[in-house]
Amino acid sequence: MRSTHGFLPQYTEEELAKRQLEGLKWTVAHAYEGSMAYREKLKEAGVAPGDIRSLDDLTRLPFTTVQDLRAGYPFPLVSVPMDQVVRVHASSGTTGKRKVLAYSQKDVDDWKNMMARCFELAGVTREDRVQIAVGYGLWTAGVGFQMGCEHFGAMALPLGPGNLEFQLQFLQDMQSTCMCSTASMALLLAEQVEKHGLREKIGLKTLIFGSEPHTVKMRNRVLNLLGAKDSFDISGLTELYGPGAGLECSAHEGIHYWADYYILEIVDPETLQPVAPGEMGEMVVTTLCKEAVPLIRYRTRDLCRIIPHACSCGLCLPMHDKIMGRSDDMIIFRGVNIYPGQIADVLERFPEVSSEYQIHLTRKDGLDHMLINVERKPDVSADMDANLSEAVAVELRKKLLVRGNVRIVDPLGLPRTYGKSKRVVDERNGD
Numbered sequence: 001m002r003s004t005h006g007f008l009p010q011y012t013e014e015e016l017a018k019r020q021l022e023g024l025k026w027t028v029a030h031a032y033e034g035s036m037a038y039r040e041k042l043k044e045a046g047v048a049p050g051d052i053r054s055l056d057d058l059t060r061l062p063f064t065t066v067q068d069l070r071a072g073y074p075f076p077l078v079s080v081p082m083d084q085v086v087r088v089h090a091s092s093g094t095t096g097k098r099k100v101l102a103y104s105q106k107d108v109d110d111w112k113n114m115m116a117r118c119f120e121l122a123g124v125t126r127e128d129r130v131q132i133a134v135g136y137g138l139w140t141a142g143v144g145f146q147m148g149c150e151h152f153g154a155m156a157l158p159l160g161p162g163n164l165e166f167q168l169q170f171l172q173d174m175q176s177t178c179m180c181s182t183a184s185m186a187l188l189l190a191e192q193v194e195k196h197g198l199r200e201k202i203g204l205k206t207l208i209f210g211s212e213p214h215t216v217k218m219r220n221r222v223l224n225l226l227g228a229k230d231s232f233d234i235s236g237l238t239e240l241y242g243p244g245a246g247l248e249c250s251a252h253e254g255i256h257y258w259a260d261y262y263i264l265e266i267v268d269p270e271t272l273q274p275v276a277p278g279e280m281g282e283m284v285v286t287t288l289c290k291e292a293v294p295l296i297r298y299r300t301r302d303l304c305r306i307i308p309h310a311c312s313c314g315l316c317l318p319m320h321d322k323i324m325g326r327s328d329d330m331i332i333f334r335g336v337n338i339y340p341g342q343i344a345d346v347l348e349r350f351p352e353v354s355s356e357y358q359i360h361l362t363r364k365d366g367l368d369h370m371l372i373n374v375e376r377k378p379d380v381s382a383d384m385d386a387n388l389s390e391a392v393a394v395e396l397r398k399k400l401l402v403r404g405n406v407r408i409v410d411p412l413g414l415p416r417t418y419g420k421s422k423r424v425v426d427e428r429n430g431d
Contacts, residue, residue, distance in 0.1 A: 007116040007152070009260060011316050017055065019260050023288025025052050029063065034079030037072055038296065055294060058263065058286065063272065064298045069099045069239070077293050078102050082227045085292055090138040091238040098138075101238055104291040108147075114258055115148020115244035121256065121315075122206055122232045123176055126153040131176035133167060133185055134210070136160050140242025141211065145180045148244055154178070161185060161258045164192050171202040178206040178235075183222065183420040184273035187355075190225035191412065199227045207231035210243050212420040215344045218355030233322055239298060240285055246320070254307040254319030262287045264320060265297070266306050277308040280324065303339065331424060333361065334368050336402040340423045343372060346395050352380045352388055356414045356421075363428040370404035372396070379410045 011019070021310070029049035031038035042048070045062040076099075078085065084104050091099040103111075125131065130149045136142035142160060149156040154375040157174055159167060167189055170176060173354055179186065186207055193199055204226050209219075212231070219231050235255050236243035246257030257264055265273055266281040275281040283302045287295045303326060307319040324341040331338040340359065354375040362369045374392060376382065385408040393406040415422070 001129070006115060006118045008315065009317075011260065012314075016259060016316070020263055020288060021055055021415070023260075024055065024058060024263065027287055027294045027296065028052050030291070031077075031079050031296055035077050037068065037077055038079065038294075039294075041068075051252065055263075058297070059274070059393050061286070061297050063284070064296050066099065066299075066301075067103075074100050075102055076100070079294055080104055080292050084168065088138075089140045089143075089238055089242065099238060102292040105242075106289075106291050106318065107241065110261065110289060111144065111241040111244060112147050112151040114241065115144055115262060116152040117258065118208070118232075118234055118244050118247040119149060119152040119154060119178075122178075122208055123230070123250060124152065124154055124206060127175045128206070129155045129157060129174055131157045131159060131167070131170055131174070131179045133159055133161055133179060133181040133189075134243075140236075140238050144236070144242040144244055145208075148292050154331055164189060168192060168196070168198065170206065175203040177203055178208065180208045180210070182211045182415050182417075183209040183218055184212065184422055186222045186226075186231075187218060188416040190222045191416070194225045199225070202226070202307055204228045205230075208234050208247075210234040210236065215348055215355050217348055221355060229325070235320075235323070237300060237302070239291070239293075239295060239300070240287070249311060249313045249315060251313045253311050253313075254321055256311065256317045256319050257316055258326065259318050261289065262295070264306065264318075266320075269301075269303075276303055276304075280305045283320070283323075286287070303341075307430075329424070331359070331361065331426070333370055333404075334402050336400060338400055338402070342399060343396065346392070346399050347374060348394060349395065350388070352377055352384060352393070354411065358414050359424045361424070361426045368428060370402075372404055372406050373409050373414060374406060375411055375414055376408050382408075382410070384408075 032042055032049050039064045047060050085102045086105050087103040087108060089101050132142060132145045134141035134145060146156045146158050157170060157176055160169060205229050209231055223231055230250060232248045233255055234243050234247050236245040240262060246255045248255050263276060263286045265284040267284055269282040280303060283300045283304050285295055285298050285300060290309055303324040305321045307321055311319055325339040347357055354377050356375040358373045360371040389406040389408050397403055
């Protein structure tokens with residue numbers, strides 16, 4: 001697979017491994033010299049920069065966690081002089097202080113290149129018009145998509161999230177051909193396009209989804225309503241530059257990640273030991289050239305698996321699967337660990353229901369109860385609700401090994417959002 005615009009690299013397996021080892025050596029030395037916090041962590045682990053001689057030495061390094069970032073607020077783990085910091089971004093953390101990440105100019109330039117790779121891999125061209133419907137400000141999303149789009153050479157339409165009337169107007173007036181958003185925002189917009197009969201008046205071809213997991217069923221519904229040709233999952237997190245850490249190709253066999261910018265490990269979230277290739281675990285990332293805030297074995301809390309085979313598209317870079325969820329999003333229900341993604345996988349098997357669901361957890365007389373509300377598809381009769389809810393409940397019991405109730409609700413009966421959908425409503429602590 002030859003790069004059209006020059007952003008996608010070509011490596012042999014040996015060349016990539018050599019680049020990773022050089023980057024790993026540099027990162028450990030850079031963090032050791034530039035950050036007192038990292039130096040103390042490495043000394044405590046009994047590792048000095050000169051000890052890194054092969055990629056196998058990665059497992060000797062200590063893990064970095066979100067607590068390390070919060071402990072150093074407002075400039076955690078900064079490993080360059082402050083006069084080299086040209087920008088900060090922050091996460092949208094819901095508790096405690098935000099995670100503030102610093103960027104050098106090289107970090108910004110590397111990030112732009114990673115994002116440009118994503119646009120190229122999605123088949124975007126310089127003639128495309130890219131409607132960016134994600135958050136701006138301190139968040140990495142909006143500015144990441146915009147500067148990557150501009151670096152790639154396409155036309156950026158930086159609308160931000162929300163304001164459906166404005167989004168619909170731009171889709172028609174500007175004839176946007178690509179849109180970047182959460183899957184939930186795209187679904188909300190697609191349903192408005194259908195409601196107002198605008199499908200033949202817009203020209204969307206490509207959708208890029210980030211920030212939240214979504215199912216094949218949800219993707220297909222959005223594509224059908226908008227008349228778009230294809231959609232792509234983009235990966236990323238604030239700590240790892242932002243969006244653009246990897247993207248699906250048109251083969252949709254997994255997310256190609258930029259292994260020349262970071263090393264990806266998958267570990268058991270409990271034992272922190274590496275899992276077997278292809279098994280699910282927590283994503284751990286180590287950056288290879290990040291200057292301002294390098295990451296050494298950073299625990300992302302995202303649950304995923306590495307895809308052990310090469311992609312049929314021919315791109316040399318490795319793949320990981322879609323993000324199943326987060327280890328800290330896990331529900332403990334009657335002693336069983338449940339991830340929302342497991343429920344979404346079961347719903348994929350039922351053509352009568354849509355992609356939208358919401359889990360309600362309550363407690364009565366000391367016993368936990370789970371109700372899963374699932375939307376019926378518009379062309380399915382409500383007369384089937386009783387049988388359908390029972391069939392879904394049976395499959396969920398087989399998958400989750402625990403009993404929950406299922407209620408089928410009308411199309412559009414669940415909340416819509418401009419950002420990430422709230423899949424779990426846990427009211428047990430209020431009892």
